[in-house]
Amino acid sequence: MNTYFKSGVNLKLYDKLIKEIGLVVKETEREEVISEAGSFSALFDFAALSKKYNHPVLVSSTDGVGTKLLIAQEVGKHDTIGIDLVAMCVNDLLTQGATPLFFLDYFATGALSKDVLLSVVQGIVEGCKQAKIALVGGETAEMPGMYSNNHYDLAGFVVGVVDRSEILPRCSDMKEGDFIVGLESGGIHSNGFSLVRHIFKGLGINYSDLSPWNSKSWSELLLEPTKIYVDSLLPIMSKVKGIAHITGGGLAGNISRILPENIFVNVDIDSWKWPDIFLWLAKEGKVDRREMLRTFNCGIGMALIVDPENMKDVKNHFQERREKIEVIGKLNEKIA
Structure with a gap:
């Protein structure tokens, strides 16, 4: 009998990893985040924060880290690539004069590896801590056939805020x-x-x-x-x-x-x-x-x-x- 596991997707490992990731993500908590880890989507209560601005404008950015990933994968060093992911997104946000608020990530691979995924997420958490933003969610996709077992790809998404009168460039x-x-x-x-x-x-x-x-x-x-x-x-x-x-x-x-x-x-x-x-x-x-x-x-x-x-x-x-x-x-x- 065919199963999802036989096709190369390990749901049991995925469920276990999501729970472990949830514990790491707590390090980036902000009071505005009102959703729980593992929800279908994330909730960020913007009401109180918006009052600090005369005319708040939400700013968003998305990016990856390019083929730097291939070097990290070749040498088996995955603990800093997540910092790169956050940096590429929040630095773009800063060019509009915006303060970053929260971050989401997308991790896709051929076969999940517990050590690799946790190492990458820990790097993302470190990046979020440096940027003082919350890691509110993400997606982990196991796609055999799309990626080889020892390769993965990353994408990041950030949302921030700026007062309309202070948008850059001027x-x-x-x-x-x-x-x-x-x-x-x-x-x-x-x-x-x-x-x-x-x-x-x-x-x-x-x-x-x-x-x-x-x-x-x-x-x-x-x-x-x-x-x-x-x-x-x-x-x-x-x-x-x-x-x-x-x-x-x-x-x-x-x-x-x-x-x-x-x-x-x-x-x-x-x-x-x-x-x-x-x-x-x-x-x-x-x-x-x-x-x-x-x-x-x-x-x-x-x-x-x-x-x-x-x-x-x-x-x-x-x-x-x-x-x-x-x-x-x-x-x-x-x-x-």
Whole structure:
């Protein structure tokens, strides 16, 4: 007799894992979450929170972590990839000036592995704690035939809120002479890994080998989680005119997305020190500067548009937090 189990789907393991995940998820609880873990959908009581805003606007974003997943799966390290998932979503949300509220995830695999799933979820929980948001639910899908047994895919979904009058970018306020302030990245983050993997394959490098400049393995360096900028940026939203999350497309490609038509970005690519990993990829991978800058963040995870009058406040804010920033360029008006 045929059964769901014989087709490759283990419902007993799924039910057991959902209960264990529910215990981990409690670490992200917020008082606004009024649904129980395991419900068909999640409930977030927005009534009290909405009163803190004159005109609250809900903001949403969804993302994944790309082929960085393949490196995590190859080396069997799954505890940080969930942080990447949260970071890619909440950092996008910040570009609208929004405060993130809650998060959901989607995990799909060929065959469930208890250790792998719990490790991934623990990473998601850690990311949610860093972003101060609730993990309110998600979906775990076991799909034999769609994925091989040792592979999985991830997607994340976040919802936040911003007052309508404070939505970023404020394009009408941008002008020639505004500074572009770069916030340092936490490594490669979660873009460009198809090129990274291509380079490593061509050079015959094993991810367990040590890097040439420190005692860390390549896998540790490559899987360094994407930095979450919630704590860094929420306190100074009123001091910036725009925020660009430097993902695929690099600095020029992403900063241009938040500019008005009459303004262009003038970035000085020698104004900050590129981290070793990017210098190595460029040299050993034979990737020219232009390609590096449109593929990777090259050390700048977020870029802020700041009026010269607000630069002192912005600098003081990051100095107090002991976070490194660099003025990497200015805005210029296009000549008609």
